[in-house]
Amino acid sequence: MLDIKRIREDYEGSKAGVERRLKGSFGIENIPALDEKRRDLLAKVEAMKATQNKVSREIPKMKKAGEDTTAVMAEMKELSQSIKELDVEVSQVETEIRDCLLGIPNIPADFVQEGEDDSANVELRRFMEPTKFDFEPKAHWDIGADLNILDWERAGKIAGTRFTIYKGLGARLERAIENFMLDLHTIDQDYLEILPPFMVNRTAMTGTGQLPKFEEDMFYVPQKDFFLIPTAEVPVTNMLGGEIIPEAELPIHYTAYTPCFRAEAGSAGRDTRGLIRQHQFNKVELVKFTRPEDSWDELEALTADAEAVLQILGIPYRVVRLSTGDLGFSSACTYDIEVWMPSYGRYVEISSCSNFLDFQARRANIRFRRTEGGKPEYVHTLNGSGLAIGRTTAAVLENFQQADGTVVIPEPLRKYMGVDVITKNEKY
RNA sequence: GGAGACGUAUCGAAGUGGUCAUAACGAGCCGCACUCGAAAUGCGGUCGCCCGUUCCGGGCGCGUGGGUUCGAAUCCCACCGUCUCCGCCA
Numbered sequence: 001m002l003d004i005k006r007i008r009e010d011y012e013g014s015k016a017g018v019e020r021r022l023k024g025s026f027g028i029e030n031i032p033a034l035d036e037k038r039r040d041l042l043a044k045v046e047a048m049k050a051t052q053n054k055v056s057r058e059i060p061k062m063k064k065a066g067e068d069t070t071a072v073m074a075e076m077k078e079l080s081q082s083i084k085e086l087d088v089e090v091s092q093v094e095t096e097i098r099d100c101l102l103g104i105p106n107i108p109a110d111f112v113q114e115g116e117d118d119s120a121n122v123e124l125r126r127f128m129e130p131t132k133f134d135f136e137p138k139a140h141w142d143i144g145a146d147l148n149i150l151d152w153e154r155a156g157k158i159a160g161t162r163f164t165i166y167k168g169l170g171a172r173l174e175r176a177i178e179n180f181m182l183d184l185h186t187i188d189q190d191y192l193e194i195l196p197p198f199m200v201n202r203t204a205m206t207g208t209g210q211l212p213k214f215e216e217d218m219f220y221v222p223q224k225d226f227f228l229i230p231t232a233e234v235p236v237t238n239m240l241g242g243e244i245i246p247e248a249e250l251p252i253h254y255t256a257y258t259p260c261f262r263a264e265a266g267s268a269g270r271d272t273r274g275l276i277r278q279h280q281f282n283k284v285e286l287v288k289f290t291r292p293e294d295s296w297d298e299l300e301a302l303t304a305d306a307e308a309v310l311q312i313l314g315i316p317y318r319v320v321r322l323s324t325g326d327l328g329f330s331s332a333c334t335y336d337i338e339v340w341m342p343s344y345g346r347y348v349e350i351s352s353c354s355n356f357l358d359f360q361a362r363r364a365n366i367r368f369r370r371t372e373g374g375k376p377e378y379v380h381t382l383n384g385s386g387l388a389i390g391r392t393t394a395a396v397l398e399n400f401q402q403a404d405g406t407v408v409i410p411e412p413l414r415k416y417m418g419v420d421v422i423t424k425n426e427k428y
Numbered sequence: 429g430g431a432g433a434c435g436u437a438u439c440g441a442a443g444u445g446g447u448c449a450u451a452a453c454g455a456g457c458c459g460c461a462c463u464c465g466a467a468a469u470g471c472g473g474u475c476g477c478c479c480g481u482u483c484c485g486g487g488c489g490c491g492u493g494g495g496u497u498c499g500a501a502u503c504c505c506a507c508c509g510u511c512u513c514c515g516c517c518a
Contacts, residue, residue, distance in 0.1 A: 042479055046487040053487090056499045060446050069498080076498035201508095244476085376476080 001101050001362045007031050017107035020114055020324045026104050034100065038093045045086040052079055102212055106359040108324040109333040115323025121336070122323070127307070128316035130340045131399045138405075139343030140397040141274040144170060146405055148425040150275075161272065162264060162279040164390075168425040169417070173409075174282060176416035177392050178257055181284040181309055185386055189305050191255035191286060196235035198258055199226040204238035207364030209330035209356075219261045219279075228261035232285035233383045240289060241364040245379065247371045251298060252289040255386060257282065275390040276341075276348065282389035286353075288382040289366065295355050295380035303335045303353040306386045310350075313392075313410045315399050316340035318347050332357045337387070339395045350391045353384030 007014045011032055018026045055076055062069050113122055131137075144150025149170025155163040166174050185191040205211040205227050210218065219228040229235055236256050245252070260283050271277035286305060290298045303319065310317045322334040331354040338347035358378035361367070367376035400408045407422040414420055 039479065042487080046479070049488090050486060052498080056446075059498065064447075073498045080498065 001359060002028075002104055002107065003358075003362065004031065004035060004097070004101065008035055014107065018104060020108050020112075021105060021327065022114065022116055022325045027100050028104050030100050031097065034093055034097045038090065038097060041086060041090045041093060045083060045090060048079060048083050048086070052076065052083060099212070102206065102363070105329045106327075106332050106356065108327055109355070112321065112327065112333050113323050114325075116325040117323070118326045120323035121320040121326060124319045124321055124335070126316070126318040127311060128314070128340075130316050131342055133342070133401075135403040137342045137398065137401060139274060140394040141343075143397045143401055143405070143407065144274075146424070147407070147422055148427075149173075149422065152273075159279075162277065164275060164278060168427065169419065169422045170393075170425075172417060173396065173413075173422065174389055174393050176413050177389050177396070178282060178284060179416050180413055181386055181389070181392075182255065182257055184309060184312070185255040185284065185286060185305065189253075189308070191253040191305075194232075194236050194239075194254045194256040196229075196232060196239065196256055196258065198229055198235075198261075199224075200229055200235050200238065201226060204234055204241070204364075207238040207241050208234050208360050209328075209363065210234065213329065216265045217263050219263055229258060230262050231260050231283065231385075232256040232258040233287060236285065236287045237360060237366075237381055237383065238364050240366050243366060244376050245289065245366070245368040247291070247368055250289060250291050250368055250379065251294060254287045255284060256287070257284050257389075259283075274343070275394040278390060281391075284386045284389060286384050286386040289361075289368075289379045290382065291368065292358065292377070292380050295357065295382060298380075299333065299335070299353060299355040299382055302382055302384050303337070306337055306351045306353060306384050309387050309392070310337070310339060312412050313396070315395050315410075317350070328352070328354065330354075330356050330359050332359065335384075337385075339391065340399065341395060342398045348391065348395075350395065351385035351387045354382060356381045356383075 002014065002018075007028065015028050018028055055072060059069055059072065059076075062072070113120060115121070138146070141150065141152070145152070147170070149166065149168050151165040151167055152163075155165045158165075182193060186193050199221060202211060202225060205218070210227075210230060218230060220226075221228065235258075236254050240252075259280055261280050262278075264277060264279060267277060275281070286302055288295075288298050288302055307317070307319065317337055317339045320336050320338060322331075322336060327334055334352055334354040336349050337351035337353070339350040340346075341348040357380050360381045361378040366379050366381065368379050369376050396410065396413075397407050400410060402408060402421075405424070409417050409420055409422065
């Protein structure tokens with residue numbers, strides 16, 4: 001959520017900032033009139049309340065002195081009625097303002113390049129060169145099927161398309177990657193491991209920006225008005241909602257493994273095969289809460305922490321900065337880490353690292369207080385995948401496949417796997 | 429799922445329709461005094477949000493949202509959460 005004071009004080013600048021996203025209309029033009037209306041109403045109703053309070057304090061005194069209060073009380077009854085009516089108007093306007101503000105995306109950072117979509121993304125760096133093979137490499141869905149470790153047919157039978165059953169060393173590979181990532185982030189990088197709920201309420205979904213605009217992308221549990229989390233970002237960021245954090249605790253670094261659930265509405269026909277786009281997938285997430293002055297450095301560090309996974313595994317990747325048009329709703333700046341995927345013949349997103357500045361903190365009301373006193377201020381929030389596990393599994397299968405159809409396990413994963421090579425699962 | 433109790437400032441907790449919610453009373457924390465220093469003691473200070481540009485003034489907030497009333501922490505309704513007992517359960 002943008003700061004309404006900022007819109008009030010620099011309307012043209014705020015509007016121009018949001019419009020750098022190029023796509024869509026944002027409704028910011030409704031704010032100034034609503035804001036003015038609200039302040040007019042407030043001034044009126046608060047003056048009336050001041051009178052009401054004053055007189056109410058005098059009534060008991062009058063009664064004590066034996067005076068007749070009937071006339072005053074009749075007057076106050078009218079005033080009270082007017083106040084109620086105005087209060088309703090105020091809260092209507094405030095709801096309108098909030099609804100409007102909740103629908104306005106974050107302003108991209110100044111240095112983020114303008115562009116319509118991902119074609120304007122800028123490559124910042126690469127690690128290793130794309131993997132070369134002296135045989136015809138297979139896609140991971142064929143590798144998985146041939147080794148009998150990934151089973152899409154039966155997943156379709158019990159759930160539907162965009163689901164996968166992992167079997168044998170396939171399941172163990174997913175679990176090994178998960179544990180490897182969590183150990184890296186918690187032991188070598190000082191993140192605190194969190195295991196959160198996989199369902200959250202509406203307030204949490206609004207805090208990080210998924211609601212109200214993107215309800216169709218979510219799986220919903222009507223009995224309890226819960227949503228299945230689309231990313232650990234939602235529970236892990238909102239867990240500090242409404243809190244005032246002592247400055248000494250910042251920065252806070254959390255990491256969490258969760259499954260993620262996405263309806264993938266609107267992506268029919270895209271990435272229909274393999275592990276790339278699933279209704280349910282596993283992910284390790286990194287989440288940070290920082291002082292405003294630290295968030296840009298923390299974004300660089302967070303991205304580096306996610307990159308470390310691929311560096312240690314030895315898988316080629318590149319880092320790009322998203323253009324304004326490709327930026328997520330809540331983000332001011334996002335770096336995508338894209339892994340080399342031989343079956344696609346290109347780099348594929350495996351992590352998205354963003355600085356939200358105070359956009360989420362304002363929605364979720366997450367603040368901190370400086371040790372030197374003063375008013376609470378909003379923290380900055382950041383997050384990034386550290387990494388998507390399913391896509392990492394796919395990348396390992398494809399980049400480490402051998403001519404004989406087996407897959408060699410990258411050395412750092414072997415202690416988690418217990419084997420060096422994945423050979424065909426012969427069991428039913 | 430059934431029954432009951434409870435949600436007040438950083439924590440404990442009093443207040444059960446106005447006349448101390450600028451929150452009693454404890455504790456914590458921050459100053460100051462006493463002290464060589466500390467402890468103990470004494471004195472003072474210590475929540476958030478909104479509006480009016482500041483000093484300052486006004487409004488709102490006792491889990492959340494409604495209602496009754498001239499006036500609600502206090503009465504009524506709904507919801508959320510916590511705890512205890514019973515049932516059920518991995």
